[in-house]
Every structure is written in C-alpha cells, then in structure tokens.
Amino acid sequence: MVTPAAQAQKEFTVNEAFALIDALLHIAAEGEASEPPASPADGECWIVGAEPSGEWSGQAGAIACRQGGTWLFLMPSEGLTLFDKAAGCTVRFADGWHRATPVALPDGGSTIDAEARTAIADIVGALESLGILPDS
Incomplete structure (x- = not known):
C-alpha cells in the first residue's frame, strides 16, 4: 500500500499538537534558568535565560517544556503571560x-494617615495574593 504525501506519521503531528496544547493551556514555569535542571520531570516548564x-543552547527567552523525555x-x-x-x-x-517588582509600603513622612496606609497595605496585599505583584 502506498501512503499518500503528507500522510506518513500523522500521529506524530497530532501528538506534537497535543504536547503544545498541554504546555500552553495553563502554563506555569518553575522559574528562569540558563541551563536545564539535572533531573527534569515531564510537564515542567522553564523560562530560558539570556x-x-x-x-x-540557542533558545534564549524561549519557554522550555519537558514532554516525553525531551x-x-x-x-x-x-502579550503572553505565565505564572x-x-x-x-x-x-x-x-x-x-517582565516581572513586577515588590512595592514598598509607605513609611515615615511629615503627615501620617493611618487609614490611607491601611488601605494601601490592603491593596498591595491583594495584588500579592493574586500573583500580580511578588511578595515584598
């Protein structure tokens, strides 16, 4: 039987598409690194360093996802965002x-407004709990 052009190993194309969907659907990176971890587990994703x-090698700025042992x-x-x-x-x-930087809470000054400082602290705390700002 002759296999028509572009039909050989179509399961490879489908499996690669599923791997991409799996990697991007709810992407969360372990962190950023310039070299692969010593013992990566399938499903791990990393931001490749500079x-x-x-x-x-040659993948600066890419997202490296471990799938099927590779x-x-x-x-x-x-516009892509990840956790x-x-x-x-x-x-x-x-x-x-780009990552947000920690925000310093107000401290000192000639006029101290306790209610305003409490409100600012609550806003910063909410942004940190949502993962928008890193913990200060």
Missing part, C-alpha cells in the same frame, strides 16, 4: 520577559 547552555521549545508571542512559581507572580512577555 545565556543558555547545554540542551537549551525538551519542547516555545517562542513566546507579545512564575519561583517568583510567585505572573510574568508577561513584551519584547522580553
């Missing part, structure tokens, strides 16, 4: 990866 080495690299598009487990906050890709 100077990658080893199996990640690394699957995804180049992020503008960085190590930083405890969301990370957004816009011409590079």
